Structure formats: structure tokens, C-alpha cells
Amino acid sequence: MANGNPLHQGGGTLTIAEVSERTGLSADTLRYYEKAGLIERVGRSAGNQRRYAAADLEWLAFLMRLRETGMSIADMQHFAQLRGAGGATVADRLAMLREHRSSLEDRIRCLRRNAKALDDKINHYELLLTREQGTEAG
């Protein structure tokens, strides 16, 4: 009955190492996020070791999206705190997300502009290189 597969022991929870592997976040970072209040206190085994549930993983995935799109830890703390405070904060959370979404759009636009300029620079260098090789040959 007892399943040796760590993925399914103890009601489908994961150890910190397993979460680390799945998310790419280090165990230290996972503890740090919890200490910082980005994650509510994760459930523990009898021996006080973390056991992450599916909901924890979903929340982590969301946090990672916010991080990857440039939200600061401080803002994520704020968001997590609102979330912890219950349904009355939905409007505030929505406002935060909308603002973040909008600044993300700005950022993507800026990157696209810069990508185009980079392409021009690359073309310039390709031309230089062609000429150089031509010189070498002639």
C-alpha cells in the first residue's frame, strides 16, 4: 500500500528537493520565499520537514511568472499579503495585476524596439565583415 514514489506519499505532497527540481528554484530560495512571506507556511512532516501540496506548487508557478516578468520581491510580498487577507482584497489584487501587466507591455515594446536596433547593428557588422574579407581577398 505504502507507495515508495515520493510524488505520491503522504497525500501527494513533495519534499523541498522535489519542488526545487520541478521549479528550478533552489531549496534555499524556496525557504527564503517562505521566510519572506511570499508563500504561506508550507505544511510539515512529523519531523518538521516541508511537504509541498499541489496548491503550493500552483502558487509558486504564479509567483515565478511575476518574478520572470520583473516584479520585485517587495511587490510580491504585498500581493501575497493581500491574498492572505481574503476576498475583500480582490479589487486591490486586480489593480496590482493590471498595473503590472501594463508595465510588462511597455517593457516588451521597449525590448522589441531595441531588438530592431540590434538587428541594424548586426547588419552593419556583417557588412563590415564582408568588406574586410573582400579586402583580404583583393
Added chain:
Amino acid sequence: MANGNPLHQGGGTLTIAEVSERTGLSADTLRYYEKAGLIERVGRSAGNQRRYAAADLEWLAFLMRLRETGMSIADMQHFAQLRGAGGATVADRLAMLREHRSSLEDRIRCLRRNAKALDDKINHYELLLTREQGTEAG
């Protein structure tokens, strides 16, 4: 004859404060970039104050594009060093730019994916909010 306009004195050079204003980089950052070798030693006035030429501004603009698109100072140092070493390094510089361009593309794609997921989350919150208000009214 002597023009009081700082933009046009001394052969069209700019003081550090003027460059700071135009670029948005602080004077400290401009000095830091020079100290770090990202910029060749900028020309000086008789009294040892920096006077930026048009070519310096162009190079700065390029550096800023690299920064904005996520290149590290260390990589920019490398690029600047290659540039300083002359035409023989054009192929290396081109390779660096191509690699950076490609990772930038990856990054933009990743941001777009995350932006889409964020939109979904926002929709979810909007739905929550609608329901909540409905509940309030009923």
C-alpha cells in the same frame, strides 16, 4: 562669437551633467562606466572636466541598448575591449551581438507567454470581482 549655449561650446561637446540629462544615466553612473572600461577615456577640458563628444553619445546609446536588453556589465566590458582592439575583432563582436540578439528573442517570447498567462489571471480576478459584487447586491 563665443556662444554661451553649452551645447555648442568647445566644438560641440557636452558636460557630464548634460549627458546625464540626455541619457537618463546619473553622473555617477557615467563615471562608473568609464572607470569600468565600458567607455574609452572621455576627453577633458583644460581643468580636467569631462567633455563628451557626439561619438561618445552614440556609443553610450548603444551601451544603453545592450543594458536595457539585459547584457551584464562584464559582457559589455568584453565587447568594449574588443571594440578597442580594432577591426580584427569584428567577427567576435558580431558573434557576441548575434548571441545576445538570440537570447533577447527567447526572453521576449518568454515574456509574451507570461503576459498571456497574466491576462488569464486578470480575467479570473475580474470574474471573481463581478460575482462578489453580484453577491453584495443579492
Added chain:
DNA sequence: ATTTGACCTGGAGTGCACTCCAGGTTATAC
């Protein structure tokens, strides 16, 4: 000539997001 503000240098300090460590407890394999 002098005041005031901009600028210089070398080096120390800051904020962020981790990352590592010591010293101890718990789990797994044999």
C-alpha cells in the same frame, strides 16, 4: 576677488535577490 555650484578622484556604502554556513535534527539504506 570671492562666493557658489559643478566637477574631480578613490573608495566606502547600498539594495536587491539570493546563497552559503554552522550546528543540529530527521530520514533512508544497509
Added chain:
DNA sequence: GTATAACCTGGAGTGCACTCCAGGTCAAAT
């Protein structure tokens, strides 16, 4: 049951990209 590996906590350390500071020089206006 014991060796070994994984985990725990609180707190110190790291790397990056600046940013600030002290103590001094230079420039612009009066």
C-alpha cells in the same frame, strides 16, 4: 543500529550595478 544523506533554523556572506561620500579643484556669476 549506524552511517549517510536530506533537511531544519538563524544569520552571515555574495555579486551585481550602481550610489554616495570626503576632501579637494574648477567654473560662472557678481
